[in-house]
Amino acid sequence: MKPKIETTEDGSSTLLHPKYQAHYHSIFGAIEESNHVYINAGLLYVLSSLEKQDVKQSCSVLELGFGSGLNAFNTFLKTENLPITINYVGIENYPVSIETIKKLNYVTQFNVAEKALVFKQMHHLPWEVQHQISDKFTLEKRQLDIFDLQSKNQFDIIYFDAFGPGAQPELWTAPIFKIMYAALKEGGVLITYCAQGAARRAMQSVGFTVSKLPGPPSKRHILRAVKF
């Protein structure tokens, strides 16, 4: 069964997963959520702390799950104007078909017709290989169940964008956050749109220091977890 394409309140597309009956993004604004949660509260926060430590502006990002590629494309676009390089790894167990990807309106909504080829490439390029998308951005897509991730001390930031605890309760538990904690470098950050109490406690139980931050429209809070 194919995911259904819908339009969110900011005009950008999202998908509805047929099995989980869960949306890939906030229905109140897919791009707005990506900007608020993953770019502003996540990536820019990490970059400002790297700046303070005066370390080279290179940042490794892990995303669960890669899905429509919206967060990867948005990160690529923001990086164009920042003095950094990004190594982006997207984990995805159930890749979305190219037929569905073609119907998403992100290039139009970001008003970046000149980057249409980049969005296309992100989806067409082979999995399990690191690709140089631009001089500042590499992308590796891994088709993998997140339970099987074995990376250690590798990432500066994790975009934790699984379906919510209602749809996939097993992904918001201590065993998963233990894998995420191990995958992060010291000082690394996990950022997520979900502020559920049980998920927050599961993060704390594996060692994360967790803060509640204001959410995007129609969402009170989001969570940022740091590996100190």
Ligand SMILES: C[S@@+](CC[C@H](N)C(=O)[O-])C[C@H]1O[C@@H](n2cnc3c(N)ncnc32)[C@H](O)[C@@H]1O
């Ligand atoms: C909320 S959507 C993510 C949306 C995505 N970040 C985007 O911008 O389109 C959750 C994603 O996690 C993927 N996923 C679900 N369970 C997974 C698992 N066990 N391992 C890896 N990916 C998984 C889903 O297929 C889906 O693409």
